[in-house]
Structures are given as C-alpha cells and as structure tokens.
Amino acid sequence: MGWLFRFLSSSIGQKFISGLTGLFLISFLLVHLAGNLQLLNTDVEAAKTSFNAYSHFMSTNPIIRILEIGLVLGFALHIFYGLKLYFANKAARPVAYATRDANANSKWTSRSMFLSGSIILAFLILHLLNFFVKARFGGEEDMYTLVVEAFKLPYYSIFYVIAMILLGLHLNHGFQSAFQTFGLLGKKYASVIKGAGVAVAVIIPLLYAIIPLYFLLGIGGK
Amino acid sequence: MNFKLKIWRQKNSKDKGRFVDYTIENVADDTSFLEMLDILNEKLIANNEDPVAFDHDCREGICGTCSLHINGRPHGPKPKVTACQLFMRTFRDGEQITIEPWRAKSFPVIRDLITDRGAFERIIQAGGFISASTGSAPDGNAIPIPKADAEWAMDAAACIGCGACVAACKNASAMLFVSAKVAHLGKLPQGKVEAKKRVLNMIAQMDKEGFGSCTNTYACEAECPKGISVANIAYLNREFLKAGLS
Numbered sequence: 001m002g003w004l005f006r007f008l009s010s011s012i013g014q015k016f017i018s019g020l021t022g023l024f025l026i027s028f029l030l031v032h033l034a035g036n037l038q039l040l041n042t043d044v045e046a047a048k049t050s051f052n053a054y055s056h057f058m059s060t061n062p063i064i065r066i067l068e069i070g071l072v073l074g075f076a077l078h079i080f081y082g083l084k085l086y087f088a089n090k091a092a093r094p095v096a097y098a099t100r101d102a103n104a105n106s107k108w109t110s111r112s113m114f115l116s117g118s119i120i121l122a123f124l125i126l127h128l129l130n131f132f133v134k135a136r137f138g139g140e141e142d143m144y145t146l147v148v149e150a151f152k153l154p155y156y157s158i159f160y161v162i163a164m165i166l167l168g169l170h171l172n173h174g175f176q177s178a179f180q181t182f183g184l185l186g187k188k189y190a191s192v193i194k195g196a197g198v199a200v201a202v203i204i205p206l207l208y209a210i211i212p213l214y215f216l217l218g219i220g221g222k
Numbered sequence: 223m224n225f226k227l228k229i230w231r232q233k234n235s236k237d238k239g240r241f242v243d244y245t246i247e248n249v250a251d252d253t254s255f256l257e258m259l260d261i262l263n264e265k266l267i268a269n270n271e272d273p274v275a276f277d278h279d280c281r282e283g284i285c286g287t288c289s290l291h292i293n294g295r296p297h298g299p300k301p302k303v304t305a306c307q308l309f310m311r312t313f314r315d316g317e318q319i320t321i322e323p324w325r326a327k328s329f330p331v332i333r334d335l336i337t338d339r340g341a342f343e344r345i346i347q348a349g350g351f352i353s354a355s356t357g358s359a360p361d362g363n364a365i366p367i368p369k370a371d372a373e374w375a376m377d378a379a380a381c382i383g384c385g386a387c388v389a390a391c392k393n394a395s396a397m398l399f400v401s402a403k404v405a406h407l408g409k410l411p412q413g414k415v416e417a418k419k420r421v422l423n424m425i426a427q428m429d430k431e432g433f434g435s436c437t438n439t440y441a442c443e444a445e446c447p448k449g450i451s452v453a454n455i456a457y458l459n460r461e462f463l464k465a466g467l468s
C-alpha cells in the first residue's frame with residue numbers, strides 16, 4: 001500500500017483522481033439526464049406515470065443503492081481533491097503580481113474551475129434538498145408534480161439554468177484537461193478529444209436546461 | 223524614446239519591498255530591455271543611488287538567466303523571446319512599464335528583481351541526468367534513434383530553465399520545466415534506463431519545493447520563450463502514471 005500512499009500524496013496522483021472522478025461524474029450526468037428527459041413527454045399523464053415510476057425505482061431499488069455509494073464517493077473525492085489542489089496552488093504564490101495579463105496566455109474558463117465547481121456544488125446541495133431528499137427519505141411518490149411546480153418558480157429555474165451554464169464551462173475545460181492529466185492528449189488525438197469535450201460541454205447542460213425552461217415558459221405541464 | 227518605469231525594489235529576502243517610479247529618456251529603439259536597465263542603473267549610480275539588481279548572463283536568449291515580469295507577462299509582451307532579446311521598439315513611446323520579479327513561493331526574491339531559482343537545480347539533481355561511464359566518446363551512430371524521438375528530445379532540450387512557465391502559471395507550477403527535462407532524457411535510449419526512477423524522484427522534489435500542480439491552463443506554453451509544448455506535460459503525466467502505478 002506504500003505505493004498507493006505515495007501516489008496519492010503526489011500532485012499528479014491527486015490530479016489523476018480529480019480527472020478520473022470528473023469523467024465518472026459525466027457518466028452520472030448522462031444517466032440522470034436520460035431520466036429527466038421523460039419530463040418533456042407532451043402527453044402529461046404518460047409523463048407523470050413514467051417519471052414517477054422512474055423516481056420510485058431510483059429511490060427504492062437495491063442495485064441503485066449500491067451504485068449510489070459509488071456516486072457519493074465520486075463526488076466526495078472530486079470535491080476533496082479539487083479543493084485540496086486549489087488551496088495548495090494558491091499557497092504556491094503567496095505574493096501576487098501587481099500587474100498580470102492572464103488573458104494574454106490562457107482562457108478564463110480554464111482559470112475559473114474552482115468558481116464554476118463551487119457554484120455547481122451550491123446548486124447540487126439545493127437540488128438534493130429539494131428533490132432527492134424528498135424522494136429518497138420523505139417517501140414522496142408524486143415527484144412529477146413536485147419537480148414541475150418547482151420549475152414553474154422563476155428563481156428556481158433561473159438558478160438551474162445558471163448552474164447548467166457553469167457546468168458547461170466546467171466541462172469545457174475539464175473534459176480535455178482530464179485527458180491531458182492521464183497523458184492521453186497526445187499529438188494524434190488531441191483535436192478529437194478537444195472536440196468531444198466541447199460537444200459534451202454544450203449538449204449535456206443544454207438538454208438539462210431545456211427542461212426547467214419548458215415549464216417556466218409555460219410550454220409544458222398544462 | 224521615453225518611458226515611465228515602475229520597478230519592484232526589495233533590499234533582501236526579509237524586506238517587504240515596494241514599487242519605485244523612474245523615468246528614462248532618449249532611449250534608442252534598438253536598445254534591448256536589459257540595456258535600457260543598464261542605462262537606468264548608470265544614472266542611479268551617478269546619483270549615488272542603489273542600482274536595480276536584475277539577473278542576466280548571455281544576453282542572447284540561451285542561458286535562461288534573465289527573468290523579468292514585464293507589464294504583466296514573463297519576458298514581456300512578445301512571444302518566444304527572453305527579456306534580453308526584447309527591444310524597446312516593442313513598447314509605445316511614453317508607455318508605463320511595470321517590472322516585477324517572478325512570483326512564486328519556490329522562487330524567493332533575493333534582491334529587487336532577482337529570485338533564487340535553486341529549486342530548479344534541486345529538481346535536476348533529483349533525476350535530471352543520465353548516469354554514463356566516462357571514457358572516450360562513443361560512436362555517434364552506434365545506437366539507432368528513431369527520427370521522431372530525436373526531434374522530440376531536441377525540441378524539449380531547448381528549455382533554458384528560465385522559470386517563465388512557473389511565473390506565468392496561476393498555480394506557480396513547474397510542470398512544463400520538469401516535463402521538458404523528463405522528455406529530453408526519456409525520449410532517448412540512453413535516458414530510458416533510469417526513466418522510472420527519474421520521473422518519480424523529479425516529481426517528488428518538485429512537490430517538495432512547493433510548486434503548484436498543473437491545471438492545464440497552458441499559460442506556460444504561451445509564455446515559454448523556447449516554445450516548449452504542453453505535449454511534454456502529457457508525456458510526463460503518462461510516464462509518472464506508468465512508473466507510479468506499476
């Protein structure tokens with residue numbers, strides 16, 4: 001186990017975990033998105049039945065319970081190493097420059113991962129309290145109505161959309177960054193991976209954001 | 223040409239330091255940045271003031287000693303040049319120029335614009351070498367080396383260890399420097415023998431020196447006077463993961 005301890009105490013080892021968990025969280029985003037898209041079914045009764053059945057399954061199935069542990073661990077490790085590296089990196093430059101033209105050499109999205117991550121985290125906590133806790137621990141059966149009513153509230157939907165924009169920025173840098181950290185952003189595949197990163201960063205948050213807007217703008221849920 | 227200079231002055235590593243304003247007049251446009259500082263220092267000495275301490279040696283862009291953060295960027299506004307190869311015609315007449323030392327915990331300021339970059343030396347001592355027995359030089363073509371590897375190693379070997387990568391990085395990370403050294407040795411057959419030990423020891427030393435980690439902003443590549451590519455960092459990560467996980 002000595003090697004693992006050494007690996008995890010090195011900067012590259014910690015980056016590796018941060019990248020691995022980051023990519024793992026994208027798989028969660030995809031599964032969760034597939035479930036949410038049921039809300040867009042124009043047949044309201046069918047949407048309600050299928051979404052509630054899905055929520056019931058997600059909050060009671062024993063296999064989901066096991067996968068949930070992995071997900072919590074994924075978030076915990078990602079956030080833990082994200083914060084740890086962030087503060088270590090701050091400490092590496094105790095005296096700031098008086099003038100610094102950072103835009104001349106790097107993109108601001110690549111420099112704002114802590115900010116975008118923190119807002120995603122704030123959103124995540126609010127989101128869990130509003131929906132997850134009620135379905136998982138509150139025994140709420142009609143999740144469809146609960147979600148649709150929440151999405152009709154402007155403040156909730158707007159925060160949701162803002163969080164998705166930040167998720168997009170986070171993924172825009174994070175996706176290719178993870179591959180660079182794994183040492184896989186070689187000359188051959190770099191453009192493919194960067195392109196895939198942009199696609200992931202645009203498509204996933206966009207599809208998520210469409211759902212609250214659909215109800216907020218009164219197009220669906222009538 | 224005339225310039226308003228705002229220069230960081232600091233007596234020693236304990237001193238808090240502060241900016242001091244100077245003006246300099248009638249500088250020819252083909253004066254190099256360091257020559258401009260020489261002219262300023264001659265004036266200061268003539269007035270019985272302390273000259274501005276700054277690092278320099280070759281003044282032809284090959285030693286990596288000059289290390290000035292000029293108007294918010296390492297080695298100033300021009301890409302792929304060191305401060306010694308930067309000419310005053312790059313600036314506007316009358317422009318204010320702010321000059322600071324590299325800022326990093328691992329590069330403490332010794333005096334004014336001079337920092338102690340010994341951390342880089344210690345990283346090299348930790349593994350940035352190959353162990354070769356002495357004797358007469360071996361035949362040049364005795365060991366076949368694929369052209370692509372030779373090219374990569376040569377490009378990486380262009381690193382002059384100036385520290386602009388650390389200075390540019392928001393995390394003061396030394397990954398571009400370390401990756402250039404690891405690639406320049408590791409890509410060649412003579413360097414492969416110690417590859418695993420090298421990468422583990424150099425990264426351990428890099429972390430110990432207090433440099434930040436890489437968040438892949440690629441500011442280092444944009445500011446490197448020798449155009450060292452971040453593909454070297456991917457290579458370094460790959461080598462480290464292979465060595466650390468096997």
Ligand code: HEM
Nearest residue numbers: 018019022023025026082113117118121174177178181437
């Ligand atoms: C679903 C949610 C999230 C996903 C899919 C995600 C994805 C990613 C990915 C792929 C990376 C790149 C890793 C690398 O550079 O090797 C990353 C980095 C990072 N993430 Fe997240 N992340 C999420 C949530 C969060 C949260 C809640 C935080 C909380 C603080 C956070 C903070 C960070 C930080 C600090 C980094 C490192 C930034 C850097 O290297 O510049 N992330 N994330």
Ligand code: FES
Nearest residue numbers: 281285286288306
């Ligand atoms: S003085 Fe040698 S590189 Fe500038």
